[in-house]
Amino acid sequence: MYFLGVDIGSSSSKAAIIDENKNILVRVARNIGTGTNGPTLVINQALEEVGITRDQINFTVATGYGRVTFTQADKQITEISCHGKGVAHLVPGAHTIIDIGGQDAKVIRLNDKGNVDNFLMNEKCAAGTGRFLEVMARILNCGLEDLSGLAKESTEEIEISNTCTVFAESEVISQLAQGTAKADVAQGANNSITSRVAGLARRIGITPVVVMTGGVAKNDAVVRCMEKQIGYDITVAPDPQTVGALGAALFALETFNKK
Amino acid sequence: MADIKSLIAEFEKVALNPAKSAAELKKETGKKLIGMFPYHLPEEIVYAAGMLPVGMWGGQTEIKLSNKYLQSFCCSMIKANFEMGMNKTYQKVLDGVVMAAYCDTLKCICEDWKVAVTDMPLIAMYYPQNRKIAAAIDYMGAEFKKAQEQLEAIAGKKVTEADLEAAWEVYEAYRAESRKFVKLVAKMPKTLNATVRHLVIKAAWFMDKKVYTEKLAALNAAIEAAPAEEFNGKKVLVEGIMVEPIALLDAFVENDVCIIGDDLSHQSRMFRIEGRKEGTVYEKMAYRIADAYADPLLLDEKKEHGKELIDMVKEYGADGVVVCAMKFCDPEEYDYPIFKEELEAANIPVLYMEIEQQMESVGQYKTRIQAFAETLA
Numbered sequence A: 001m002y003f004l005g006v007d008i009g010s011s012s013s014k015a016a017i018i019d020e021n022k023n024i025l026v027r028v029a030r031n032i033g034t035g036t037n038g039p040t041l042v043i044n045q046a047l048e049e050v051g052i053t054r055d056q057i058n059f060t061v062a063t064g065y066g067r068v069t070f071t072q073a074d075k076q077i078t079e080i081s082c083h084g085k086g087v088a089h090l091v092p093g094a095h096t097i098i099d100i101g102g103q104d105a106k107v108i109r110l111n112d113k114g115n116v117d118n119f120l121m122n123e124k125c126a127a128g129t130g131r132f133l134e135v136m137a138r139i140l141n142c143g144l145e146d147l148s149g150l151a152k153e154s155t156e157e158i159e160i161s162n163t164c165t166v167f168a169e170s171e172v173i174s175q176l177a178q179g180t181a182k183a184d185v186a187q188g189a190n191n192s193i194t195s196r197v198a199g200l201a202r203r204i205g206i207t208p209v210v211v212m213t214g215g216v217a218k219n220d221a222v223v224r225c226m227e228k229q230i231g232y233d234i235t236v237a238p239d240p241q242t243v244g245a246l247g248a249a250l251f252a253l254e255t256f257n258k259k
Numbered sequence B: 001m002a003d004i005k006s007l008i009a010e011f012e013k014v015a016l017n018p019a020k021s022a023a024e025l026k027k028e029t030g031k032k033l034i035g036m037f038p039y040h041l042p043e044e045i046v047y048a049a050g051m052l053p054v055g056m057w058g059g060q061t062e063i064k065l066s067n068k069y070l071q072s073f074c075c076s077m078i079k080a081n082f083e084m085g086m087n088k089t090y091q092k093v094l095d096g097v098v099m100a101a102y103c104d105t106l107k108c109i110c111e112d113w114k115v116a117v118t119d120m121p122l123i124a125m126y127y128p129q130n131r132k133i134a135a136a137i138d139y140m141g142a143e144f145k146k147a148q149e150q151l152e153a154i155a156g157k158k159v160t161e162a163d164l165e166a167a168w169e170v171y172e173a174y175r176a177e178s179r180k181f182v183k184l185v186a187k188m189p190k191t192l193n194a195t196v197r198h199l200v201i202k203a204a205w206f207m208d209k210k211v212y213t214e215k216l217a218a219l220n221a222a223i224e225a226a227p228a229e230e231f232n233g234k235k236v237l238v239e240g241i242m243v244e245p246i247a248l249l250d251a252f253v254e255n256d257v258c259i260i261g262d263d264l265s266h267q268s269r270m271f272r273i274e275g276r277k278e279g280t281v282y283e284k285m286a287y288r289i290a291d292a293y294a295d296p297l298l299l300d301e302k303k304e305h306g307k308e309l310i311d312m313v314k315e316y317g318a319d320g321v322v323v324c325a326m327k328f329c330d331p332e333e334y335d336y337p338i339f340k341e342e343l344e345a346a347n348i349p350v351l352y353m354e355i356e357q358q359m360e361s362v363g364q365y366k367t368r369i370q371a372f373a374e375t376l377a
């Protein structure tokens, strides 16, 4: 039997397929989000990699920002619960999840049983989200994936004082014009985003094990920066971007079994 | 059921279009309307003077003019109220405004209004901080008297003790019927969903209270006679100043979350205190302020809001509390950290949402409400 989880974010789509024994058969992610053919593409890719067809899927759960408009799922569950589920499965003993996605950031607290018992989301602006890093990468004229390596070369701490992404953008442009090194700006951007999200984490209360998920967790420099901010070691969930999709697939199996 | 539906529809019609409802109220009754800006004001005196109090709880308006007086850190509700004073929306229906300086924002507004909105009489009131002592009752009486004289001037009529007694009775009946209604939600959580519940209660602000009470009594009786509804969703208590826009309430409904009880200024805080039986009408009105509890606008040295919320959660059988904090509301923000800790210590799940009245998109709030409901599962 096969169970599909689809996580439709604002800037990327992810899918995961598991079998009835919770074995993970595939996890895929693409950087195209809701309102596009992104969800269909990731689902097709996932099916292809497992070598099955759509009608062999026993139950589908959709999650993420685009879950409500996605009509092909049997059920929709929020990304909060799905991230909780996915992390509890991948990292036993996890109590705090820091998830930084494209358009939002959230901190989720898990109880000893691995169930969500509290969560906080950032308010609606782009500060403290992946979008902030995207904007920074664009100004620094590098790919998002190169930001981490660049930041590691930083020799001098600089501070980006504006919270607002739009203002921060012009602040950084003037810093670069004054000759600040690109590496220092990249590290400054990491500091900026992690300090916002660390604030959220402190509000909810941090209990180890702390796990990071979401695409931004692939940026090693951000993770190290976050560790410094919160004063705890951080485990990056394996394949962090698809943890929500995996959680959705696990819920699909659970819901199917309950029926 | 047809009875229930049609009665609800009447309330909904009034509450969904306050401006139109107020204009119609004025036309139909031929009475003057006085705006209540908005908390704990002497509505009974307005009523006794042969006029009708109308609620001023902001609304969906674009903030343009009021920015001249109000900083960006003023709450959205008061900004909207001030805007509608400045752009003359209120002047179309209101003959005067009563306001009291309950928070820092309102203190400034009392003064700003005198300068910015010169074409509508303003009755500014000041309530005591130490509201429970005997001197406070006397002082509030003096404030009521002053307000009464100004209201009499607008009405062109003297208010007698008998007028006051009659108005008091109308209001006590309205409050009793409203208390009954909020309890009956538990019987029909589907029909009286979050949005419907809100609109039924809100309609009171734009109707003659006597007429409203009669209709609400009919609705209450119809609910009592109807069979109880089965409900498998979650039940929450909401805390805050008010919960709007409507799209936000719809998000509760879409996720099968029933608002089983409230601790809102716009709702129960206005009617949950039963008046005392002895004393003059002024004294009884003052004691309603003195006896109020769990109200961030009224000083509570013992800081018992948390304890009172825990009691309410038990009383209503709620699964959790949703705090709808009006952004930049200082009295609410002072209370929250204290009661949050107490609720958590009592193992009561809390969802905190900072809201603004003129929110364009409620997408993220929908996710929060749904996720909260999932954690309660």
Ligand code: SF4
Pocket (backbone or CB within 6 Å): B075, B077, B078, B102, B103, B104, B105, B106, B241, B297, B326, B328, B329, B330, B331, B332
């Ligand atoms: S009490 Fe809060 S919501 Fe009400 S006017 Fe004052 S700041 Fe605004």
